[in-house]
Amino acid sequence: MDIQLTINDISLKVPEGMSILDAAKTVNIDIPTLCYLKLNEMHYNNNIASCRVCVVEVEGRRNLASSCSTPVASGMIVKTDSLRAIQARRAMVELLLSDHPKSCLTCAKNQDCDLQSLASELGVRHISYEGEESTFEIDKSSFSIVRDPNKCIRCRRCETMCNEVQTVGVYSAVGRGFNTVVKTAFDLPLHETSCTFCGQCIAVCPTGALTELDQVDKVWKALNDPNQFVVVQTAPAVRVALGEEFGLEPGTIVTGKMVGALRRLGFDRVFDTDFAADLTIMEEATELVHRIQHGGRLPLLTSCCPAWVKFFEHQFPDLLDIPSTCKSPHEMLGVLIKSYYAKSLGIDPKTITVVSVMPCVAKKYEAARPELAQGAETADVDIVITTRELARMIREASIHFDHLKDKEFDHPLGESTGAAIIFGATGGVLEAALRTAYEVLTGETLEKVEFEALRGMDGIKEAVIPIAGRDYRIAVIHGLGNARTVLEKIRAGEINYDVIEIMACPGGCIGGGGQPYHHGNMDILAARAAAIYREDRAKPLRKSHENLAIISLYKDYLGEPYGKKAHQLLHTSYTPRKKI
Amino acid sequence: MCDTASPNKFVQKLDDYIDSLTYKKENLIGVLHYAQEIYGYLPDNVQWHIAQKLDIPSATVYGVVTFYSFFTMIPRGEHVVNVCTGTACFVRGAEKLKGELENQLKIKAGETTTDNLFTLETLRCVGACGLAPVMIVDGKVHGRMNEAQHINEVLAKYRPEI
Numbered sequence: 246m247d248i249q250l251t252i253n254d255i256s257l258k259v260p261e262g263m264s265i266l267d268a269a270k271t272v273n274i275d276i277p278t279l280c281y282l283k284l285n286e287m288h289y290n291n292n293i294a295s296c297r298v299c300v301v302e303v304e305g306r307r308n309l310a311s312s313c314s315t316p317v318a319s320g321m322i323v324k325t326d327s328l329r330a331i332q333a334r335r336a337m338v339e340l341l342l343s344d345h346p347k348s349c350l351t352c353a354k355n356q357d358c359d360l361q362s363l364a365s366e367l368g369v370r371h372i373s374y375e376g377e378e379s380t381f382e383i384d385k386s387s388f389s390i391v392r393d394p395n396k397c398i399r400c401r402r403c404e405t406m407c408n409e410v411q412t413v414g415v416y417s418a419v420g421r422g423f424n425t426v427v428k429t430a431f432d433l434p435l436h437e438t439s440c441t442f443c444g445q446c447i448a449v450c451p452t453g454a455l456t457e458l459d460q461v462d463k464v465w466k467a468l469n470d471p472n473q474f475v476v477v478q479t480a481p482a483v484r485v486a487l488g489e490e491f492g493l494e495p496g497t498i499v500t501g502k503m504v505g506a507l508r509r510l511g512f513d514r515v516f517d518t519d520f521a522a523d524l525t526i527m528e529e530a531t532e533l534v535h536r537i538q539h540g541g542r543l544p545l546l547t548s549c550c551p552a553w554v555k556f557f558e559h560q561f562p563d564l565l566d567i568p569s570t571c572k573s574p575h576e577m578l579g580v581l582i583k584s585y586y587a588k589s590l591g592i593d594p595k596t597i598t599v600v601s602v603m604p605c606v607a608k609k610y611e612a613a614r615p616e617l618a619q620g621a622e623t624a625d626v627d628i629v630i631t632t633r634e635l636a637r638m639i640r641e642a643s644i645h646f647d648h649l650k651d652k653e654f655d656h657p658l659g660e661s662t663g664a665a666i667i668f669g670a671t672g673g674v675l676e677a678a679l680r681t682a683y684e685v686l687t688g689e690t691l692e693k694v695e696f697e698a699l700r701g702m703d704g705i706k707e708a709v710i711p712i713a714g715r716d717y718r719i720a721v722i723h724g725l726g727n728a729r730t731v732l733e734k735i736r737a738g739e740i741n742y743d744v745i746e747i748m749a750c751p752g753g754c755i756g757g758g759g760q761p762y763h764h765g766n767m768d769i770l771a772a773r774a775a776a777i778y779r780e781d782r783a784k785p786l787r788k789s790h791e792n793l794a795i796i797s798l799y800k801d802y803l804g805e806p807y808g809k810k811a812h813q814l815l816h817t818s819y820t821p822r823k824k825i
Numbered sequence: 826m827c828d829t830a831s832p833n834k835f836v837q838k839l840d841d842y843i844d845s846l847t848y849k850k851e852n853l854i855g856v857l858h859y860a861q862e863i864y865g866y867l868p869d870n871v872q873w874h875i876a877q878k879l880d881i882p883s884a885t886v887y888g889v890v891t892f893y894s895f896f897t898m899i900p901r902g903e904h905v906v907n908v909c910t911g912t913a914c915f916v917r918g919a920e921k922l923k924g925e926l927e928n929q930l931k932i933k934a935g936e937t938t939t940d941n942l943f944t945l946e947t948l949r950c951v952g953a954c955g956l957a958p959v960m961i962v963d964g965k966v967h968g969r970m971n972e973a974q975h976i977n978e979v980l981a982k983y984r985p986e987i
């Protein structure tokens with residue numbers, strides 16, 4: 246049933262149950278919000294109505310109403326822009342600022358902070374309340390995330406993300422009333438919890454309370470060390486998002502400019518993680534065929550997402566034999582740079598620094614995992630920075646991003662196909678795997694390379710694909726909560742598949758925790774995904790096994806896919822972990 | 826920290842209780858009450874154990890324990906001394922009484938003496954306003970506690986004879 250009401254003298258009709266905030270939106274009236282955040286695409290709804298920044302005047306009511314949580318009523322007369330409402334909002338922000346550190350100028354979130362922009366939009370010019378600033382210890386224990394509880398405004402967006410979307414449950418509001426703080430269990434440092442480091446809490450935190458562990462200085466040091474040969478690689482999802490940091494439309498593909506910027510920053514070689522994505526397909530597809538032929542355990546679960554890997558180590562330690570043993574693509578490329586490529590150049594791998602530019606904060610943690618960082622002579626990957634950190638470096642170097650000329654990746658580890666680029670969006674890994682598996686298993690050419698059923702934002706997608714007389718049951722999952730649902734059913738023996746792709750971040754890596762902030766606008770994620778598929782279509786080669794550099798890598802160095810040398814370099818193992 | 830998840834004689838009792846429940850997650854508060862009755866308090870490892878048994882995140886358990894004032898994470902002494910800080914008691918010297926107890930027990934409110942004999946806490950009106958200021962030891966109300974000497978005598982009753 247539709248309800249009639251008036252907002253700022255505009256009469257409108259909206260469905261029953263809608264909030265005043267959403268009703269106002271239908272007639273293009275914006276009301277500022279802070280704690281409230283709803284992301285339909287990932288079934289995320291943080292609606293605790295605690296900040297009261299969204300208050301409006303409702304005729305006949307004594308108190309101002311929080312528009313995010315108050316449903317419309319018939320005949321309601323609402324004023325969103327009355328002096329009283331504006332002053333109340335400003336007072337709420339002033340209150341939040343009264344005990345907030347005044348370190349905006351040096352904060353990692355400077356110019357990307359919702360609290361800061363609210364203060365500016367609401368015209369806060371002085372703070373009328375004296376509050377004592379809190380002195381919580383800053384948690385820098387992990388390799389991925391920095392938690393500064395002093396900047397926390399208790400909106401609990403992180404808690405909702407971690408508990409409800411990811412079902413990891415790292416955070417909880419602790420204590421009561423004014424003394425509530427958002428904390429980990431027993432106040433443990435993040436590193437000692439079951440945190441997967443997916444970084445989705447960072448992606449929704451409105452302030453600088455949650456940020457990535459900044460490694461930019463380390464990269465500058467390496468670049469300025471004359472004894473280091475510094476090699477950089479970039480993940481598929483970075484090139485479709487980096488432009489946003491320089492004011493370009495979401496979905497703009499900036500591959501050429503990105504490579505140009507990396508050269509200007511002084512990297513000795515610019516390689517493409519996409520090369521290793523093609524390699525992953527070769528290894529993973531062979532692993533799947535091997536399991537099927539030798540009666541191995543199914544389903545095979547993809548393993549390119551380190552947050553997902555850590556999630557199953559904590560939550561499903563009894564199922565550690567089902568994930569693929571493939572390292573994630575950037576780790577594969579790292580180890581190849583330090584072995585295959587170092588040998589071809591005749592340089593000592595110890596003098597090589599590998600830097601990965603990733604949409605991801607979990608990859609920072611991954612690069613520090615002992616079996617990937619100490620097993621070989623040196624770490625596979627030395628430093629991981631996010632898309633945001635790369636943008637920061639480009640700004641620090643005063644490079645005019647939009648004036649850069651397009652440049653190409655270096656050979657041979659910069660060669661890639663369209664199958665590799667789609668790794669950046671949910672469903673891409675399996676689509677790429679199918680393109681190769683079909684041709685390898687049937688010996689025929691696959692004419693229609695696009696598998697639409699695997700694309701899009703549905704949390705769990707399923708398909709049955711017949712290849713060479715066998716039906717392959719596959720599933721594509723993104724978001725860890727969805728992964729939990731499916732894995733619990735598999736554990737209980739209720740369903741089964743042959744292969745499942747799992748990505749921790751909603752949307753896949755395009756929505757990664759290290760990407761430019763989306764500030765709640767999910768159209769940005771859709772635009773990035775569309776760009777990924779555009780880039781795929783533009784590639785002359787779209788199947789991993791057609792990548793010529795991959796063919797020669799196997800011929801000259803690795804031998805057989807999934808063979809002895811490949812195992813040694815490209816595969817890894819997992820560790821059961823406790824659930825906290 | 827959780828490695829110490831106490832393999833002590835009480836765990837079985839707690840597990841049996843949890844196993845007997847039809848709805849487990851839904852009964853978190855009841856389980857915590859039961860555990861606090863057995864252990865006297867709710868240390869990290871007990872909370873962690875409950876989280877595992879109920880299959881919920883430890884942070885959720887920790888959040889609930891810190892939300893309700895009747896749960897405590899600090900070990901309690903053999904005797905719990907409470908000072909009423911309700912209005913009547915406040916007016917008639919509850920602050921002084923609390924100070925005197927802190928003085929005699931050599932601890933602050935919320936703490937436990939090193940010999941584990943007394944825990945000092947405060948609570949709101951216990952309905953004995955006529956006797957204000959009052960202190961409550963193990964549930965027994967002692968009224969008109971204005972004199973240091975008197976306070977000392979009451980505490981002495983709870984000390985073991987030497």
Ligand code: SF4
Nearest residue numbers: 407440441443444446
């Ligand atoms: S990084 Fe992911 S798993 Fe860790 S606390 Fe944040 S949302 Fe939860």
Ligand code: SF4
Nearest residue numbers: 397398400401403450
């Ligand atoms: S850490 Fe950030 S997202 Fe979490 S409650 Fe605090 S301000 Fe909100």
Ligand code: SF4
Nearest residue numbers: 550552605750754757
């Ligand atoms: S989905 Fe991608 S960005 Fe997100 S944690 Fe996994 S690998 Fe990182």
Ligand code: FES
Nearest residue numbers: 279294296297313
């Ligand atoms: S946005 Fe409505 S109360 Fe915070």
Ligand code: FES
Nearest residue numbers: 909911914950953
């Ligand atoms: S105020 Fe202390 S008993 Fe009522």
